[in-house]
Amino acid sequence: MDFLLPADQMAMLLWGLRTTVLLFTVAWVGAFALAVILVTVRATEYRPCRWIVDAFVAYHRNVPLLVQVMFWYFGMPEILPEGIRFWLYDHNAEFSLAAIALALGSSAYQAEDIRSGLRAIPATQFEAARALGCNYLQTMRFIVVPQALRISLPPLVGRALLLFKNTSVAMAIGVAELTYRTREIENMTFKTFTVFGIATVLYLLGTFALMGLGAWLERRTTPGRKERRHA
């Protein structure tokens, strides 16, 4: 690669990729956990819970991610007590707040995907489990959620891909991820095509790895071997 970019600049890009991957991982884990909670809360019959979840989902679906990230970085810390706020600023606030914004944004979509999966599970299964003496949480944990997750897997993989790519908006608040580094090196060297080319290849490697992982998971979780051909 040395004929394209000097080793130190290449290293900067790779550090950017590392931050991108880290940001994605943290945000995805957070988003998935939150999505499961959202779905569970939404599934209860208690109305205010449903309204809150619906409002949460509606906000995140209808406001651009860039604006959400800005809002979290510039707005939210202002309501924290001073001590916590300054502690946060000393410990890479950019990364954590970007991760929170990305996680919340993605969780709203993931919750919708899981919910569609849940709706595909016949109500009779739920009733049967309850009749057999499982309580609500047990029924969800052992009967409904595993099946729903399997159905929701393809859209969830799609969401994960989007999240990976969307980490690039964290650039706007100074997180030194791949797009940030790309623009920095472009600006330093003016080798526009080379730098953007390498960054694109790096992004593709990441997304293709995720696509492969998704396909593998799909194969693993499909019960029996279905011949899936659309001719």
Added chain:
Amino acid sequence: MLEIISNYWLTFLIGQYPNGPLGGLAMTMIVAVLSILMSFPIAIGIAMARLSAWGWLRMASAALSSFVRGIPLLMLIFWCYFVIPIMTGYAVSGFWTLVAALTIYEAAYLSEVIRAGMAAVPKGQTEAARSLGGGYFLTLRSVVLPQALFNVLPGITSQFISTIKETSLGYVIAVNELTFAANQVNNQLLTQPLQVFTILAAIYFLLCFLLSRGLSALEFSIRRKRGLI
């Protein structure tokens, strides 16, 4: 915040028009509508290719679609910005660059939605149409697509909403849309970005929320008219 709205609402809505270029919310809508309209036929084409009987066509279209879906939109916009003028030899404005990038990007995503819809139409219908003597295109046009497209209307709606939100990335190539307008206001006020971003978020929210509600209400009433509910 009310003061910002009363001073700058026209900038948010239409940019500098009629004294300068059209911008703001109006530009956001024009870019989004143009991109989704242009991506629609391409998406149907890709979906057809992905369900084609020829292996090489399935492979090629799948590769194309994963490639486009594999890079961040921001990167795609940059590439269009640099490459389109060199390939065509014409200077292309930021507006058309953004429309082109969004068209390519949305076509890839929309093709997945449409493909799912086409695959969900029972195979027996295609077979019946073909055995009645209908050709491939006739079958597609009068049997498969009308049902498939109608069934995936919610998916198309949500793709349209994402397109509106994605136009915000136009600011990187200085397209005069809503986020760009907000940044201009920001640059004039200098000290109140939080208020400006709140207004910006509220405008996007209202627009996208009302649109998605409106479109799903429309879909609901069509279903009712067709006796599907």
Added chain:
Amino acid sequence: MKIKNIFCAAMLALPLGAGAVHADALDDIKARGTLICGTLGTSEPFSFQDAATRTLVGYDVDICKLVADSLGVDVEYKLLAVAARIPELDSGRIDILAANLGWTPERAEQIAFSHQYYVTPQKLLVRADSDIQTIDDLVGKRVGATKGSSSEQLIQQRLPESRVIGYADSPATFLSLQQRKVDAQFASELVLVRLVNQSPESAPTRILEQSVVDEPWGLGLRKGEDALLAEVNTALEEAEASGEAAALFDKWFGEDTAYGLTRSFQIQPIAAD
């Protein structure tokens, strides 16, 4: 891997193919009778839309006009985003760049720079109540800069121990300074003067006197256009000798403007140090 190869090929082929199109820019300009000048259009007071007349005005704009006049041709402006400056120049769709081009040795490998036509002191802005008095007080602290400007690397080189955070634009950086997310904002003096003037009374700011670095700006040309470069430099030298350049400086930055600066540089070759 196939895709990667295609990309590598594209990366290598594009700049080469584009560069070969125009053999001699000076002849082209004379033949068509216009100098196409790329400028930002969003950078007051260098190149911006005048609110009243809605025409493009500014120091960069006037400098382009001056060069075109000296060549005896008309001038045509083309507005560019920061990221598009170099590709536009490489592809030959503009002849000359007047777009906040700070000279650095690395950049000078990609494009040719004219004589310096502006020198900007890069300084630091801190909160008025902060105990930071000198540049070295900032060692180990956080410094905000604007993404896509050369400031970002300059301050990192000066303060390698500190954490430099690049934001989307100067209002965002300024907000971070006020919210104590960063301890200082690094930018050109011009930007900082505007920020001090517009700081709210509840949160005043001050500029550190000592300038971190003086950044020379040149006009950007494609490499190898030596004839055009020579003509451009002659035009700049003549403007310096006649006092026209100094008058332009006073028009945009002098006593009667919001900046009230005095000219501390001359148009001359950029010293490669």
